[in-house]
Amino acid sequence: MVAGEAVGHAAEAASHGIDLLPVVALLAAGVIAVPLFKRLGLGSVLGYLAAGLLLGPSGLEVINDPASVLHLAELGVVMFLFIIGLEMEPSRLWSLRKQILGLGVIQVAVCGLLLTGVGILLGFAPAVAFVFGMGFVLTSTAIVMQILGERGELSSDSGQRMVSILLLEDLAIVPLLAVVAILAPTGGEETLVSRLTGIAIALGAIGLLIFLGRRIMNPFFSLLASTKLREVMTAAALLVVLGAALLFQVSGLSMAMGAFLAGVLLSTSTFRHQLEADVEPFRGILLGLFFLAVGMSLDLAIVLQNWGIIAISVAAYMLVKAGAIYAIARALKSSHGEALERAVLMGQGGEFAFVLYTTAATAGLIDGPTNAIFTATVIISMVLTPFFIIGLRYVLPKEETQSMEGVEKADGLSGKILIIGFGRFGQIASQPLLAMHHSVSIIDNDTEMVRVAAQIGFKVYYGDGTRLDILHAAGAGTADVILICTDKKEQTTRIAELLRDEFPLVRVMARAFDRGHAMELIKVGVEYQLREMFESALTFGGDVIKMLGASEEEAAEVVEGVRDRDRQRFEMQLAGADQLEGSRLLLSNARDQAREGGVVLSEEAVEDTIAKSTQPAS
Structure with missing residues (x-):
């Protein structure tokens, strides 16, 4: 009562101006709850959900209309998928086609069939059971992406498989909405015509966005970049994300898929890292707001009134869905650990279920109380997922985590030479520079390597060179030369692309994996590259012929001849590849x-x- 009266007084005081109480309450809840839950090892998602439950109608009633907050907060999911799209170049997306159309379709079809059967066993009519089950099939993109992002597993093989399934599930909402229209009791010839019109409009929206992305967006951003106004570029980034989402929304498609497609179309643009940096702060805040709104939407009164059917539904649907996902993963040769992790991470319902259930209620396929039961079932499954993930830690073998004890993070470095990666290659490359007393800063993302380097007298800072914020903190913007000495070619290429786009004036030298990787590095702007084993193998071969009787001069001449012929072949291959393109x-x-x-x-x-x-x- 006291909290309610305080809220009432605050609302009355704000009646002559902007009511800041809900805004302050939401910000405070996020700032306090999330670090607390993270500190307890419960994860940020559960912190947001708990804070939302506390602020909503079932708690302190600071916010009595969570639906309005949820509609705004869905933009967080939209921006998250835009950023994922920026990482998905068309060629990479094409390489995932078998997983999207194969694994994704199998999981959606099998889980949908099984969950529809569960709904029928629970006493629902077949059409209603189908809507309930298919809504639950649509996994929460926000929860899975957030957890994978926090773990840094979005680009891993298992993470890519989950992303592929999520993309297919997001696409599935479109035909599912059409099926709901067919199952609705108000069918007829006019409905069929309007449905066909809707499909034509949707295809037109996809075609229009592809045209804009390929022909208009890059010149548009080039023009804006010439103004050198950061706020204009930020506004343009938001315009692209929200414009694509709006285009798909008015066309009857998913806003999130519109943003994702816009991201994919801009993934090969020279402005993609700038776009990611501009959208990221809004994405983080709005995605947190989404989880807060989901927590607020849990109506405890409805749960108490229908606790029996909701409890049975949550248990049955999560167990059947998780079991099906595990079985499919194992049947397709995934390991036990990966299959179990995928089953737990994707065993809940998701935000698109709310869209499906609301549409079904509007069409008269389900009534209001049934919609409330379905929605509560999905929300509770989303709330339970972080707890199951915590329990998973005790089931699967523990992975060693890097201890930060005795490790200093890169921040405010100002060396004229920046070395990224301090493995065997980086250690040897750094010694001539240090011997000549050059100002050198070194970063590596292996904490054990950082500690070992300190024991032998090297000052190495902890930092991941594939992150733009770390490159800024490591002094990439003020360095004269940057040496990329990492031992993974994808990582090396990613760093080179970031440096080209964000620090185009800095000279970059890189360790290449092989000849193909060397040509790839040159194309992304690396000024000098060296294949990691070329010179050592060449020296080795020279020493062999000296052992067999060649003089120093003969060996040097032969080695230089091999080096020169290799250089000529490399230049011809590089020119041929450019000419072919x-x-x-x-x-x-x-x-x-x-x-x-x-x-x-x-x-x-x-x-x-x-x-x-x-x-x-x-």
């Missing part, structure tokens, strides 16, 4: 122009032209 681009343009004139170029003509264009000049 340029030829394909020219032919693509020629083909477009010919098509506009009513002429179609045959594949034989294309390949013949490419072959001629890539022949070495005489």
Whole structure:
């Protein structure tokens, strides 16, 4: 009562201006609850959910309309998928097609069939059971992505498989809404016409966004970048995300999928890292607000009135869904640990279930109390998921976590030479620089390596070079030369791309894995690259021929000849690859122009032209 009266007085005091109480309460809840729950090892998601439950109608009643907050907070999921899209280049997305269309379809179909059967066993009509089950099939993208992001597993193989399934589930909401319209009691010829019109509009929206992404967005951002106004670029980034979401929303599609597609289309843009940096703060705040709103939406009164059916539904649906996911994963050759982790992470219902249930209620397929029971079931499953993940730690073998004891993080470094990666290659490369008393800063993301380096007299800071904020903290913006000495080629390329886009004036030298990787690094702007074993193997071969009787001069001449021939072959291969790419681009343009004139170029003509264009000049 006291809390309610305080809220009432605050609301009355704010009646002549902006009511800041809900805003302050939400911010305070997030600032206090999340660090506390993280400190207790319960995770940020559970902290947000608990804070939302406390502030909502079932708690202190600071906010009595959680639905309005939830609608706004869904933008957090939208922005999260935009950032994921920025990491999904079309080629990478294409490489995941088998997982998206294979693994994703199998999981949705099998789980949907089983959960529909569970609904029928619980006493619901078949159509209602189908809606209940398919809504629960749609996993919470926000929860899974947040947990994978916190763990740094979004780019891992198991993480990519879960992302693929989530993408398919997000796409599945579109046909599911159409099925609800078919099952609704108000069917007819007019409904069929409107449905076909809706499909045409949806396809048109996808085509329009692809056209804008490929033809308009890059020139648009180039024009804005010339103004050198950071706030304009931030506003443009938000315009792209929200504009794509709005386009898909009015077309009857998922806002999140619109943002994701916009991100994919911009993933090859030179502005992608800038866009990610601009959207990230809004994404974090709004995603936290989404979890707060989900916690607020849990109506304890409805739960108490229908606790029996809700408890049985939560237990049955989560167990059946998790069991099906585990069985599918094992059948497709996943390990026990990966299958169990996927089952626990994806065993809950998600935010798109609310959309499906609301649509079904509006269409008259389910009534209000049934909608409330379904919604409460999904929300409770979302609330329980973090607890199950905590329990999973005691079931699966414990992974060693890096201790930060005795390790200093990179912050405010100002060395003129920045070395990223202090493995065997980085250690040797650093010694001539230190011997010449150059100002050198060194970072590595292995804490044990940092501690070992300190024991032998090297000052190495902890930092992940693939993160833009760490590069800033490590002094990349003020360095004269940056040496990328990491031992994973994907990591090396990622760092080189970040440096090219964010610090284009800095000279970059890199350790290459092999010849193909060396050419890849040159194309992303690395000024000098060296294959990690080339020089050592060449020296080794020179020492062999000296052992077999060659003089120092002969060995040096032979080694230099091998080095020179390799350099020539490398330059020819690099020029040939560039020429081939340029030829394909020219032919693509020629083909477009010919098509506009009513002429179609045959594949034989294309390949013949490419072959001629890539022949070495005489």
